[in-house]
Amino acid sequence: MKRYTGFKLLIVDDHEHNLFTLRTLIERHMDVQVFEADSGQQAIDIALHEPAIDLIILDVQMPGMDGFQTASMLKIRSKTKDIPIIFLTAAFKTEAFQQKGYEVGAVDYLLKPIDDNQLINKISTYFRLIEKERGLNRVLEQKVKERTAELAAAKRHLENILTHMGEALLLLNPEGEIESVNPAACEMLSYPEDDLVGMTIADIFEEEEQEQAGAFFGTWLEALIRTGALNRIEARFIAKDGRRVPILFSRTAVKDEAGELQHIICIAKDMTGYVREEDAVDSAS
Incomplete structure (x- = not known):
């Protein structure tokens, strides 16, 4: 043969x-x-x-x-x-x-x-x-094809989660500039996505204590580099029309293999309509 x-x-x-x-x-x-x-x-x-x-x-x-x-x-x-x-x-x-x-x-x-x-x-x-x-x-091409399909499916799944999650999500670079946002962030801040991308976090964020407002981002960086994440704090987003939106806010650092800060993930929950425990106690008194 x-x-x-x-x-x-x-x-x-x-x-x-x-x-x-x-x-x-x-x-x-x-x-x-x-x-x-x-x-x-x-x-x-x-x-x-x-x-x-x-x-x-x-x-x-x-x-x-x-x-x-x-x-x-x-x-x-x-x-x-x-x-x-x-x-x-x-x-x-x-x-x-x-x-x-x-x-x-x-x-x-x-x-x-x-x-x-x-x-x-x-x-x-x-x-x-x-x-x-x-x-x-x-065999290699088939494995690459299968892996590519898996990654594409995972990417679609993650994008679906981010699109439909109720909390606002903002991705910052190490300088505090906004690189991407999810729809909830746009809705909460009344900004279109294209307007938010390129702004700094300081443009839309203020902490409750006035003396913290000027240097809060530097404090973030130091804490994020040291711990990788910061516990939730109560703060406010500044919407496009000037409204202050009360939020519960957390931040997480994304580092490269060398330990250098690459991105900061910020997640904010709209606390409008919620009553803080100490406020509730004061009202009851």
């Missing part, structure tokens, strides 16, 4: 008889598509214009551009640089020539006359390696 259907093999030799012999041998054992070139330049042209050549069998001794020069030209082109090349030669048999063949990028250097089974086994070896690599790539 013939194997390797769909593979493409380029054989290069300046003698027509050698091309015929190679083609006949290969097609006897393999169901591959064989391309022929009788010169180095023709080999380069075929490899550049025929998509996905899998293997090149290249004669060394050719007039004009020899096999070494041809291999060098193939290896400097991005489209052909990864195609495995097997050299075949009857003349350049010394170890120095074999070393040169490997230096210009060949994966094998075979001497003529070559045993038919040896050549077929060599070709089969490289086709099996290519099959294995392609199989691994397919």
